[in-house]
Amino acid sequence: MERARFCHLTVDSIEKEAYVWHEADWQFSDEWHAHEMGQLIYVEKGVQYLHTADRIYLLPTHHCAWVPPGLLHRTSAPVNPVYLRCIFFSKSGTDPFFQDLKIFHTSPVLREMILFTQQWSRLQDFDPLEADFLKALSGILPFTFQSSLPLVLPVPQNPRIRTMIDYLTEHYFQELKIPEVAARFNLSARTMERLFKQDLGITVAGYIKLFKIIKAAELLSNPGENVKSVAIQVGYDSVSTFSNTFFKVLGIRPQELIPT
Known part of the structure; x- marks a missing residue:
């Protein structure tokens, strides 16, 4: 080194x-x-x-x-x-x-x-x-300084949750159905939700949404990217839905993160 x-x-x-x-x-x-x-x-x-x-x-x-x-x-x-x-x-x-x-x-x-x-x-x-x-x-x-941007993901401490998150983050751009994901790990959807809440303080759907928005914020920094392209990459069919979700999570519109 x-x-x-x-x-x-x-x-x-x-x-x-x-x-x-x-x-x-x-x-x-x-x-x-x-x-x-x-x-x-x-x-x-x-x-x-x-x-x-x-x-x-x-x-x-x-x-x-x-x-x-x-x-x-x-x-x-x-x-x-x-x-x-x-x-x-x-x-x-x-x-x-x-x-x-x-x-x-x-x-x-x-x-x-x-x-x-x-x-x-x-x-x-x-x-x-x-x-x-x-x-x-x-x-x-x-x-x-005015306020912190909530561009932050909780880190799981439970090894079982880490394995589930690895799967979720590898397939985040797909339409994930929580009962099907839970079944992959021999769990009921209710048990998976309980484990997520205990470890991360957030629901499974909430984690997936947060991960998608933070991934979108990362992609928006890439040269040549635009809001529509990034929306599609993170699994949104509607640009307006993506933009509104982005705003609800981060308090800013996605175009505000495109470098000028």
Whole structure:
């Protein structure tokens, strides 16, 4: 493994209050890790998944994530390359914004500030202008943040549920009938629903719908995709039904996630 290519192996050794790392072809590692520094991620191109012990978060193109210090996580991407612009902070504020992992829209002013930090990418020496600028950027994060996007899937803890979810996610684009799926695992539909609710706090149909919408959000970040094409790929015959379901789940319309 090339040590310099994986930020989680090196970033905590940087003796600065804030550190910029932009990478046009981010190399993902399957290793679980945590940073002593908090991490702001902006996806310039592609999509990224952030995995924690009990959640999977999707970070689409032109959106941001905040990863608080000390949170154990790993990352992945369905398609490469992924262009990430990251800024690490050894000191984050006391505002509730900094306490939890969150996915959120990037305001125009925040995006411009992140792009401006390109000049300091992987600079290990102290630069007073960089220090002042990044302190200001950290300070505006709670004020530009409006709400988290619910682009998150619960992770099953029960091995039986993991097996069922593997099947559901492999066939999500088909019309899945819950009694038939349950029968594949020698269960009644009622028992399968009970197990899902106990482990994930969500119904089987609710999980399938959420997975489809998050998969759609991922696909919408791909160059050249459109709402109709993505609706069909995730199993919707009607674009209006897809758009309305998308809005009910995420609070935004699918076209809002198409990069411009």
